[in-house]
Amino acid sequence: MKNLADNADLGKRPRFIPLKYRFILISSLLLIVLLGAIAVILSIYQSATIRNMVERRGIAIAQSLAATSKAALATYNYIAIEQTVNQAVQDPDTLYVIIHDKEDRVAGYSRRPDLQGEYLTDAVTERALAAAAAHSIQRGTWGAENIPVLDVSVPVFLPGSELRWGTIRVGVSLQPMYRQIHQTWLIIALLGLVALAGGVLLSIWAAGRITRPLNALVRATVQAARGNLQQRIEIRTRDEVEVLADNFNAMIGEILAQREQLKEQLIEIRRLQRYTEQLLNTMSDGLLSVTRTGKIATMNPAARCMSGLDGEVAKELHISHLQAQTPALSDYVNELLQESFGSRQQEIHIRGVSHPRVILASSSVLRDADGNFAELIVNLHDITELKKLEARVRQTERLAALGTLAAGMAHEIRNPLSAIKTFVQLLPRKLERPGFLEKFNRTVPRELDRINRLIEDLLQLAREPRYHFVPVHVQSLLKQCVELFDEDLKKTEIRCRTQFPQTDSGVILADSDQLIKAFHNLVRNAVQAMPDGGELTIEVARRETVPFETVMNANQQGWIQISFKDTGAGISAEDARNIFNPFFTTKDTGTGLGLAITHKVITEHGGQIDVQTINEEGTCFIIYLPALKR
Amino acid sequence: MRDLQNQVIYVVDDDQGILDSFDAMLGDDYPVVMFNSGTKALDVLQEKTPTLLFLDIKMPGINGIELLKSIHEKGMCTKVVIVTALPQDSYEQMARQYGVYKYLKKPLDVDEVEGITRNVLH
Structure with a gap:
């Protein structure tokens, strides 16, 4: 329960990052990487395209200049060449046009008449003049502002000659290209920011949507962990979370039902406990239970009273403590414990409070779940009054039996006695009557024998x-x-x-x-x-x-x-x-x-x-x- | 004949000694008929009416009280004298209910029996 409660305090856990923020972070990072990749690919592609266009323009201008200035070069007509180069730089993106003569001197340099007839010694010029191909392209800078420039050079050949009569160089500015690329970058960045912002917002919304029911579930579990089971989560997301919530509700319902059942069982157990206690306290029979070692486990008031332990705390007392007051009870219990499966009835006599009592002790064994001896339960039923009643009944029965016997005897004796008496009474009067003595001798001894036999039978019965x-x-x-x-x-x-x-x-x-x-x-x-x-x-x-x-x-x-x-x-x-x-x-x-x-x-x-x-x-x-x- | 028949005395007792003593007491002077069971006596009483009947109570089969009751219910003019060895007084009360003439307890007295017989038969 404690662990659960601690877990519930999510915010305080170390390195805890809510699912929502993880989601937002990951989706934003993904968006940034994606946009960055797009920007890089786009700029590479765009710069290649523009550069290609600039190169072709440069080559086109140079080749057209080569065609128009062939004659002027062959004749070293520097004025015409100067006019040509100055005309060729009318386009703002064409930074310079240089025409070198057969000897590599500057035959014409746009807007720089001062350089006419000079040799240029910069690295770009040297490479351009040394190149033998149809055209050569180099990157460099121009002017004091170090403007990036693409230097396109084309050698000039006279018809039918392989001798190089000059070289046309056109410097095309790369600035518009870079500007364009910057612009593209800017647009992409702007768009990226918007997309990022939109994406983050979207992911916040999505994360909220996903994690809100989860949070509700988390809150519910926290509440449940704290013991509040009277709640139901209503989540209708039509996904796993809904199933989870339904399962959670079902689980809570099950726990509640079980708790109710437990509560009812507890109530019933308590009721039974109270009932048993009440029964033990009020019953007139004594009840005591003894462990295998002879310790008294329970003893109700009646048993305490019978064993003379009234008032004392009998619990945990050894059965031998009863020896002084009720030796018979102590012996009875000890014998049963030695037998270890006692269920025997025995009448025991105890001193009692005021007079001796007769107790009918009976026992049974309480076994644990494995069937092993747990406690010996001894029931003490006071049968003193019953014994007295029995004695009285026996006395009454004896008297009644004696009465029946006496009545029977009276009947059995009076009959022969009556016959004898009659004959004795008649003897003086009828002695002379013929046949009387015969009757007398037949009857009187017979009747006397009857009486004697009766007495003998009685004696045998009583002996x-x-x-x-x-x-x-x-x-x-x-x-x-x-x-x-x-x-x-x-x-x-x-x-x-x-x-x-x-x-x-x-x-x-x-x-x-x-x-x-x-x-x-x-x-x-x-x-x-x-x-x-x-x-x-x-x-x-x-x-x-x-x-x-x-x-x-x-x-x-x-x-x-x-x-x-x-x-x-x-x-x-x-x-x-x-x-x-x-x-x-x-x-x-x-x-x-x-x-x-x-x-x-x-x-x-x-x-x-x-x-x-x-x-x-x-x-x-x-x-x-x-x-x-x- | 009729007159003579009316003078007959019946003795009903399961004890041979008692029957013998009645024979000794009355047999010489009166016509006495002996029965050793109530059942036999009841059979005869269906047809005949003795003047005097000495009747024991404790007998197997029909006992004396039942026989007395039967005679009483039939309205016979027979005088019934109970002779019993039983000590209980309750039988005497019952016998009185059924119109007993005399209630004698054994052992019998010869003079008493002779006196009753004389009184009834003369």
């Missing part, structure tokens, strides 16, 4: 598990079960079918006695669901995944699925939900604890039991047990 786990082959265990059930099934119209895999279905860690009891409850349930007969299918299969959330043990390899399917009437969806609850029963026999016990045994084997049922189409209990690694 801490005392299992003896050993690796058991599922298939052999189930075969053992089927043999046991066979006794029960023989009394009914129910057919039992087993579907075991071809290969060994696997080994589980189990207490065989407990599992057999659990399965027995299911078979009894199926038998009671099919009073008019039907089919019980027991199926075993291996499963890699299960339809519920679970964590596999280290020595576990998949699951074994065992299903008990009957063809009874089925149960409703609502009954299916309650089927494993103690004392829930839809049957007229049993305590309602059988399936609850089965559920408990399966769960304590690390498994799950589920019931699938469609009314009118039977019920299917599906058990998943963890399979041991082979």
Whole structure:
């Protein structure tokens, strides 16, 4: 930007000559050279022409004089010769006419009778007299004023003789020629000046015409460089400059559009920034981000409050500073940093301002554009109240469950109790009645047994598990079960079918006695669901995944699925939900604890039991047990 | 014959012990018919009208309250005595709505059952 601004100050740049002046200078110089060349060529041509004319005139005069003065020379008639020369200089441009006699004396010298009979010794005369050609031409000066003169000499021969009888010399003035040439020079100079002036003016105009739009462009670029983009250049020169201006406008437009876009983006970024800041400041969750080295990059007020750094400037602080106040948080972050890809949830307990708080800490990793670890972001959610609520709900649930259990128990005990009470009350009155004692003996012990069985079931349900786990082959265990059930099934119209895999279905860690009891409850349930007969299918299969959330043990390899399917009437969806609850029963026999016990045994084997049922189409209990690694 | 038929007592309960105890209490002196499910009793009640009906509430299929409601809606003159082991009082309110004669809680008292039977049948 600075460079641009400096460039804009064009006038102050060293050796800066504006384009306009360069143009004018060059065009003027060209004009001067051109005019000079024309003048030189013209003058050379003109002087050659005039000189040629002067020479021919001189030769013509000399030859005519030679013809007329032949006789006078032959006779040495000096008077006639003098008359002839004086007549010949009537023309003002003929400066002198000299006629030399056979002996080279001056026979006649125009307007100089005093020189008649003298010998002239100047260099021009000597050369003229020595010349043997038809004529000789020399340049010289004449008179006191040193007038430039062309000396033309012609020798005179008598007819039939080769003897030279004299020499005619005519001096023609070169002054008119020089004058003419000067005049020409003057005219050319004048014309040249006018042309130069016109040319300069023209070039000034032309330069102005060319450079004005360029200057406008320069000014615009200077303005643009200074940041003023709200301008458009209107240049209609129909040449490259117009294209340049249009391109400039387009460029400015593009820059403006981009600037607008940037401005909008900046506004949006600022808005998001404010929003984020506001969010960070007002959110009840604590949020802190930590660099790889453990420096705290950001920490919102809630996080500061939770970590006991309220009021302190937490930025640039190392995470170990939290050790004193919240060791659990410090440890959690340190562990995650060592793992370097932490995204783990953990409940941590902190001291809190007034009372201990439970914080659910979760983390995620912020990565830079190259996907490298940038910051660890830790979210701290205060779940103290939730935990309290959970505890309250659990307590309520416990009480409610206890209520249901108590009601169920009351029902299950009162029925046999009522029967026993009735028989005991009737005993004194009806002891003698025939058949009464028989009925008494049949009913009372049976009802007492019922109560006892109920208590045993209840105890089993409530008891801490005392299992003896050993690796058991599922298939052999189930075969053992089927043999046991066979006794029960023989009394009914129910057919039992087993579907075991071809290969060994696997080994589980189990207490065989407990599992057999659990399965027995299911078979009894199926038998009671099919009073008019039907089919019980027991199926075993291996499963890699299960339809519920679970964590596999280290020595576990998949699951074994065992299903008990009957063809009874089925149960409703609502009954299916309650089927494993103690004392829930839809049957007229049993305590309602059988399936609850089965559920408990399966769960304590690390498994799950589920019931699938469609009314009118039977019920299917599906058990998943963890399979041991082979 | 008609008179005799009218003197019949029905006992509807899914618990064999309760049916046995009613047999011991009333079987020697009155014609008592036992049903171990509400469904079976309802079938018979389509055609017959007992004088007295001892009815359990918690039974598979049709429960006692539903059966009581059905008798009440039909406008039968049968006196219905609910006998239940359920501890909840809400059932008693419901039974009263449907014109129950007596609401007895198990364990039953022999004298009370005999007294009710005498009152209704004589």
